[in-house]
Amino acid sequence: MNIPVITYGTSQDNLVSGLERLHGPVTVVRRCAELTELLAACQSGLARAAVVSDGTEGLTASLVARLDALGVSVVALTDEHGEAERLGAIGVVPAAAGIDPGDLAGAISDAVRGQGDRSGRRASVHNEFSGLDAEAPRNNPGLPAQDAAAEERVGKVIAVWGPAGAPGRTLLAVNLAAELAAAGSSVMLVDADSYGASAAAVLGLLDEAAGLAQACRLADQGVLTVDALRTMAADVHTKGGTLQLLSGITRADRWTELRPSALSTVLEVAAQTAQVVVIDVGFCLESDEELSFDTLAPRRNGATLRCLELADEVIAVGAADAIGVPRLVRGLAELETAVPNATVRVVMNKVRSSSAGRSPRRQLSEAWERFGPAHGIEAYLPADFEACDAALLSGQVLSECAPDSALRRAIAGLVCAPNHENRRSFGRSSRALTFLKR
Ligand SMILES: Nc1ncnc2c1ncn2[C@@H]1O[C@H](COP(=O)(O)OP(=O)(O)OP(=O)(O)O)[C@@H](O)[C@H]1O
Ligand SMILES: [Mg+2]
Structure with missing residues (x-):
């Protein structure tokens, strides 16, 4: 040849x-x-x-x-x-x-x-989306450094995703990270929501540094190390423990800074330094790859899709009301098409009788069965506007400002006792890991 x-x-x-x-x-x-x-x-x-x-x-x-x-x-x-x-x-x-x-x-x-x-x-x-992917995924066998990184990887990657309509992705990601840290895991929270990063604000930090964008820049140049990543992450001390936050881009027009290939490296390095990496991802799964493939244009939702592709587990969160439930059902179908290998846990948030009727859990689970998605609902997180507002106002996590609330207990329950029955993998068998195994 x-x-x-x-x-x-x-x-x-x-x-x-x-x-x-x-x-x-x-x-x-x-x-x-x-x-x-x-x-x-x-x-x-x-x-x-x-x-x-x-x-x-x-x-x-x-x-x-x-x-x-x-x-x-x-x-x-x-x-x-x-x-x-x-x-x-x-x-x-x-x-x-x-x-x-x-x-x-x-x-x-x-x-x-x-x-x-x-x-x-x-x-x-690869699936029909990532088969066209113009940027290398993690564990690309041809890239020696990434191979080495893959072998070194220790941490588990959990992506918190949900459809449009503010179902509570950030609240769940932040508090999940805090509960994991309180339980003794080293945790890095990555705000990869390329439409509306808010983890830093929720944690009461005036962080305009966009640590994730900085890390992506170094990753793109091939010089991102564990030490460098640690300096870009902010230490967040809560009463239960300390977690590291890689803050996101606060202006949506900076989305091109979160290049999927660089993000892969950032997550790989994050998983070398933390036992659990929790990612808050954007809602939109639309892929513009077919358009961009011939034009070298970056993909608007490339960061979201890459995070979901690389996550060991995707927590899909939906709002428990007449708009949120059908959106989540449709969103799960889109997720299956976009990331067929994802292992998904479905969580219903803001559960309350005023939006779902008396016995909201029963109503929701019956409605869920009628819609017929393969994934059962793993957890129901109650609506608690008072606790959430207090947390936002004080920049604290729920374990600090509402430690005995049912909402906090339900999120802590997700960490400690995952329900294997309801965890479903679209394409591969569930790895059935608990968060705290590593
Ligand atoms: N269980 C709950 N009970 C009451 N309020 C809640 C609950 N979960 C989240 N909220 C509130 O709903 C609002 C949206 O939550 P959050 O920011 O976590 O959503 P999101 O899915 O990340 O939205 P966005 O699209 O802005 O990223 C916030 O004010 C939050 O405090
Ligand atoms: Mg959010």
Whole structure:
């Protein structure tokens, strides 16, 4: 097989002539002076590999993941050890600047072979959405650094999701994280709601730093470490224990900063430092991938979808009223299409007789059975406006401002006694883990 190659860099003349003199197994089909030109050429399907001879700093994880999704492997030349490590971590094959053309051709062939293996495996495990995914998912077998990270991973990832209409995702995520911390787990709460981040505000922090966006930036550059992540997370001390908060973007127009490929790395690193990672995710599951795939446009809901794909468990929360219940039923169907492998626990929130009738739990469970989703309702969280308002006003969690409330006890119950009966996996068998196992 003759491998079509695109080169980028100002010092590429020797490189190109060296490769051309070999007369195979690679052919230089285009020389580019800009990375954007390289991208455009790769998008037209011109090449299987790109060789970056200088300016390697311009290579980021999201760019490399894009090229990977287009079937293009990247080999970059550098003599700096640190840069070679960084490149390796974002999925680039590094090689010495003065590499012999024959060796370079060998490195290109190996990279392309590795890429072929990866796409084969990816196609076999991905669903119709993520199969088109232009950014590399976690545990991509071809990315050595991510592989290593996957092996090191210890923490469990729980995503708290729910449909539109403020069903209580943030309240549940924050208090779940607090209960886990109080029970002795190290916890990192990640606010990945790209429409309306609010975990910091709920916890009474004036945090405009958007720690998650900062972490994504470093991840994209391939330099995110556990230590760096810890410095970007705020320590939140509650009466029960301390948790770490990676605050979110408070302006919805900053959503492009939460690139899925970078977010994968952030979650991976978070799971190395915390026993449990709780993510507050946005409501919207719509995928614009088919549109964006050919245009390199980022996906509006890429962050939400990536978090849900990577979570060990998704807690789906719905509001217990005539609008919230059907929305959750429809939302679960969308979730199944978008993330078929998710393991889901359904939680009904704001349960009260004024919205669901007398014996609200019975009414809700009967209504739920009539709608017929596969997932039973695992928990009913009572409405307690007084406790929630007091928590918001004081910037405290429920265990501090309403420790004996039924709402707090119900959330604590979710942590301690998960109900395996109602936990359902769309596509794989439930891992049946309790939150506190790790
Ligand atoms: N069980 C409950 N009882 C009473 N009020 C509640 C309950 N759960 C949540 N709330 C209140 O409902 C409002 C919305 O909750 P929350 O912010 O957690 O929702 P959300 O799903 O994260 O919404 P958003 O779409 O804004 O992200 C808040 O004022 C919160 O205090
Ligand atoms: Mg919220």
